[in-house]
Amino acid sequence: MKLNFLLAAVAACMMASTPAFADEPIVIKFSHVVTKETPKGKGAERFKELAEKATNGRVKVEIYPNSVLYKDKEELDALQLGAVQMLAPSLAKFGPLGVREFEAFDIPYIFPTRDVLHRVTEGPVGKGLMKKLQPKGIVGLAYWDNGFKEMTGNKPLLHPDDFKGMKMRIQSSKVLDAEMRALGANPQVMAFSEVYQALQTGVVDGTENTPSNIYTQKMHEVQSDLTVSDHGYIGYAVIVNKKFWDGLPADIRTQLEGAMKDATKYTNAISEQENAQALEAIRKSGKTNIHVLTAAEKAEWRKALLPVRKEVEKRVGKEVLAAVDKEQAALGGH
Numbered sequence: 001m002k003l004n005f006l007l008a009a010v011a012a013c014m015m016a017s018t019p020a021f022a023d024e025p026i027v028i029k030f031s032h033v034v035t036k037e038t039p040k041g042k043g044a045e046r047f048k049e050l051a052e053k054a055t056n057g058r059v060k061v062e063i064y065p066n067s068v069l070y071k072d073k074e075e076l077d078a079l080q081l082g083a084v085q086m087l088a089p090s091l092a093k094f095g096p097l098g099v100r101e102f103e104a105f106d107i108p109y110i111f112p113t114r115d116v117l118h119r120v121t122e123g124p125v126g127k128g129l130m131k132k133l134q135p136k137g138i139v140g141l142a143y144w145d146n147g148f149k150e151m152t153g154n155k156p157l158l159h160p161d162d163f164k165g166m167k168m169r170i171q172s173s174k175v176l177d178a179e180m181r182a183l184g185a186n187p188q189v190m191a192f193s194e195v196y197q198a199l200q201t202g203v204v205d206g207t208e209n210t211p212s213n214i215y216t217q218k219m220h221e222v223q224s225d226l227t228v229s230d231h232g233y234i235g236y237a238v239i240v241n242k243k244f245w246d247g248l249p250a251d252i253r254t255q256l257e258g259a260m261k262d263a264t265k266y267t268n269a270i271s272e273q274e275n276a277q278a279l280e281a282i283r284k285s286g287k288t289n290i291h292v293l294t295a296a297e298k299a300e301w302r303k304a305l306l307p308v309r310k311e312v313e314k315r316v317g318k319e320v321l322a323a324v325d326k327e328q329a330a331l332g333g334h
């Protein structure tokens, strides 16, 4: 961690959260890395609206979107230091905190449907994962959806062989590293805020993300091709600084929990449509060739990517995988 970042975080900490006077609002700084126009961006806005209303203005939520305050790794440090109170990092970014189980959500093709996914996150395994954050000084409040990922590149990516030697930007998950290597690509971990420029200047050749993230960061303007592959998932854990959360008056905490519950319902209800609209907007822009995999091509991708599950099982544990299998069976094997 850089010294100036540390000093800024400590200074912010000292000023943050505890009101000096009884009638001053409690401030929740909510930092995130995507734009306001994404499912997470809209969810954060909805939480702010609901939280301020429910607490009658006793809580003020300040949202810092699009990495204006902190980038991927920095924001987790800032949360633990108490410089911000709330974040919603993607589940792919919890490995560096030492909670590797979240990376199970990155395994290619693990979730056949959103229903299976929601049954896992809302069930005992999802709740258990959130508890693992507590010793890190973090309380997990909710799971928010973004959606399924597509691949983009500076050339068509239709077959696993097309990835050979490509430099592909990934989030900081070791499972995503294994995924790209299984395709023969060279994975490069990079903060989300740096991806556009890296694609534009050729530091990397391609990436994977949801249509909503691709469109709102204008990545499609610097990528010639996009493959609708839906090979993986991006979702978030909304998390708060534990000391801050435990120190809130009980009535306020209850009101905030209610606001979070409603904001979660809202976010998870809009995310699928938001991504469909973003894909349509990319198509309409005419800047990127969109390829939809045929059934035969999809089978090739699956064949190349399915071994990743076995490869990472040790790292991510069996819990999430077993829960996925169980919920899938409960829903009739979809």
Ligand code: LMR
Residues within 6 Å of the ligand: 033, 034, 089, 090, 146, 171, 191, 192, 209, 213, 234
């Ligand atoms: C990414 O880094 O690609 C995503 O995690 C960004 C986000 O928060 O959706």
